[in-house]
Amino acid sequence: MSxxxxxxxxxxxxxxxGLVEGEDLAPFAQDIRGAYKGEALIVARPQSTEEVAAVVRICAKHGLKIVSQGGNTGLCGGAVPRGGAPSVILSLARMNKILSVDPDRYTVTAEAGVILQSIHDAAADVNRAFSMDWGARGSATVGGGISTNAGGINVLRFGNTRDQVLGIEAVLPDGRIWNGLRALRKDSSGYDLKHLFIGAEGTLGVVTKAVLKLHPRPAYEQSMWASVTELDRLMELFVLARSVASEGLTAFELVPGYTYEKALAQYPVLTRPVQTKAEWYVIVRFSGQQPVSDKFETFFEQAMEAGLLTDGALAQNVAQENNIWNLRDEIPPLKLMKSKMLKWDASVPIDRIVPFLGEAQRRATAIRDDLRVIAFGHVGDGNLHMSIFPEGGQPGDAAFDALCKRIVSEIDQLIWSYGGSICAEHGVGVENYERVNGQKDPIEFEMMAGIRRLFDPQGLFNPGKMFDPERYLPHAAE
Ligand SMILES: Cc1cc2nc3c(=O)[nH]c(=O)nc-3n(C[C@H](O)[C@H](O)[C@H](O)COP(=O)(O)OP(=O)(O)OC[C@H]3O[C@@H](n4cnc5c(N)ncnc54)[C@H](O)[C@@H]3O)c2cc1C
Structure with a gap:
């Protein structure tokens, strides 16, 4: 059909x-890792909310599917079309204006295509801090962060993206514009509909603008790189850091020695913060309006006395601080290793992280004795980016391929048995589309399907992503 x-x-x-067509649209139709590829008729790049609404109305009239796209840095395949249905990629890249920065209100109002780094820079100019921050800060957008309810390195102190959003403007699936662009900290006037769009992964419409929170800019911020004595005592270390710094503990990240060594070998510009080698390290960041070095002294002394750490180095200047966080950005195993691997963006209650990791390694070894479990990331939030791969493996390991389904199923079950989630902060997208069904009571999916159907009765927005509404509301298809 034409x-x-x-x-x-x-x-x-x-x-x-406002358009990308033909061969030029290929980069938009695949995700950042090349793991998901789709097909699109055209990439529409509107420059205003009215233009977004116009495109949505045209698509709705002609029954074309709509896949919203921000920076296309998502890790679950949510921003590329799926299946053969005729689709339009709606890129927000040209809606990239910061509309206002309000230091007295502690807010910023921005179009959905604004890149996170631009807001960090604008906030710094008025002595404020912006908290949405993660490795893709140079390309991920406000709209993508909102639509995946992204997490990142500041969740411990400020919460997820959901906690940063005061108001949004969105184009609904019928092309009408909903202006919910309020800057209120309090508003108890009924259902708070913005929350439906946060984490909706483009299934309920297009987020076009947002009012986001700013925070006081800490006058002092320092990070320590420390070698952990034994992983089993990680929680003791976390509790100590929290008791010393209280709210001033703004990051607590776990780094495996395994990928740290590989990152150092691959990126010679990165240097060892401490000379001693360990199996696990942590990055601890304290922030505040007073110097934090005294607090670090207390933390380090007490941790060493308790035998929780074997070594540590406090960043003394910007270069050392950047080196620590650049190391953090480069440790994901997928970036460093050739072998095919399975990965999870999981969360479990924070006090169960260590037993969970031990059990995951035991289960993996029981399936095949060379399987290695590596986890890193925002453990202060109970969030683990975990990979399982054959040690020393190569891409074409057919025996491993044959085991993948079983490994995924066993580890998903394990995560749920620990009261956890297989989608901690990256979303569901395509990657977890089938698996997520095992995570929640069907009644929860039924409510979600009802909401999706209410907003998008034609099923035009991001079909084949997040969950299948037909599975839970089979009779309302037409
Ligand atoms: C190196 C790296 C590190 C990362 N680290 C983290 C991390 O620590 N924490 C974390 O949470 N994520 C992380 N991510 C994942 C990713 O950056 C986030 O999911 C981010 O929110 C995606 O933003 P984006 O603008 O690229 O969105 P896209 O990838 O373009 O889209 C993501 C989803 O949102 C939808 N969408 C995008 N824009 C809109 C809109 N305006 N309206 C409606 N729907 C929309 C898309 O349809 C898709 O479903 C990382 C990614 C990379 C590459």
Whole structure:
């Protein structure tokens, strides 16, 4: 079936700069890792909310699917079309204006396509801090962060993206514009609908603008790189850091020695913060309006006395601070190793992280004795980025491929048995589309399906992502 009429209408609505067609659209139709590839008729790049609404109305009229896309840095395949249905990728990249920075209100209002780093810079200019921060800060957008309820390195202190959003503007699946762009900290006037769009992964409409919180800029912020004596006592270390710094503990990240050594070998520009080698390290960051070095002294002394650490180094200047956080950005195993691997973005209650990891390694070894479990990340939030791969493995390990289904199933079950989630902060997308069904009571999916159907009765927005509404509301399909 030809879609020329619809495409002509989109071209007329947006003009030349607002479109990507033909061969040029390939990079938009696959995710950042090349793991998911799709097909699209066109990439529409509107420059205003009204243009977004116009494109949505055209798609709704002609029955074209709509896949919203920000920086395309998502790790679950949510921002590329799935299946053969005729689709339009709606890129927010040209909606990239910061509309206002309000230091007295502690807010910033931005279009959905604004890149996180730009907001960090704008906040710094008025002596404020912005908390949405993770490895993809140079390309991930406000709209993508909101739509995946992204986490990152500041969750321990400020919460997820959900906790940063005061108001949003969105284009609904029928093309109407909902202006919920409020800057209120308090508003108990009924259902708080913005929360439906946060973490909706583009299934309920297009987020076009947002009012986000800013925070007091800490006058002092320092990070320590420390070698952990034994992983079993990680929680004692975390509790100590919290008791010393209280709210001033703003990051607590776990680093495996295994990938740390590989990152050092691969990126010679990175240097060892401490010379002694360990199996596990932590990065601890304290922030505050008073110097934090005294607190670090107390923390380090007490941790050494209790035998929780074997070594540690406090960053003394910007270069050392950057080195620590650059190391943190480079440790994901997927970036460093050739072998095929399975990965989880899991969360478990924080006090269960260590027993969970031990059990995951035991289960993996029981399946195949060379399987290695590596985890890193925001353990202060109970969040583990975990990979399982054959030690020394190569891409073409057919025996490993044959075991993947079993490993995934056993580890998912294990995560749930620990009261955890297989989608901690990256979302569901395509990656967890089937598996997520095992995580919640069907009644929860039924409510979600009802909401999805209410907003998008034609099923045009990001089909094949997050969950299948038909599975839970089979009779309302037409
Ligand atoms: C190196 C690296 C490190 C990362 N670290 C973290 C981390 O620590 N924590 C974390 O949570 N994530 C992390 N991520 C994942 C990713 O950056 C986040 O999921 C981010 O929120 C995606 O933003 P984006 O603009 O790239 O969105 P995209 O990838 O373009 O889209 C993501 C999803 O949101 C939808 N969407 C995008 N924009 C809109 C919109 N305006 N309206 C409606 N729906 C929309 C898409 O359809 C898709 O479903 C990391 C990614 C990389 C590459």
């Amino acid at each position: 879609h020329e009429t619809a495409l002509a209408e989109i071209r007329a609505a947006l003009g030349g700069k």
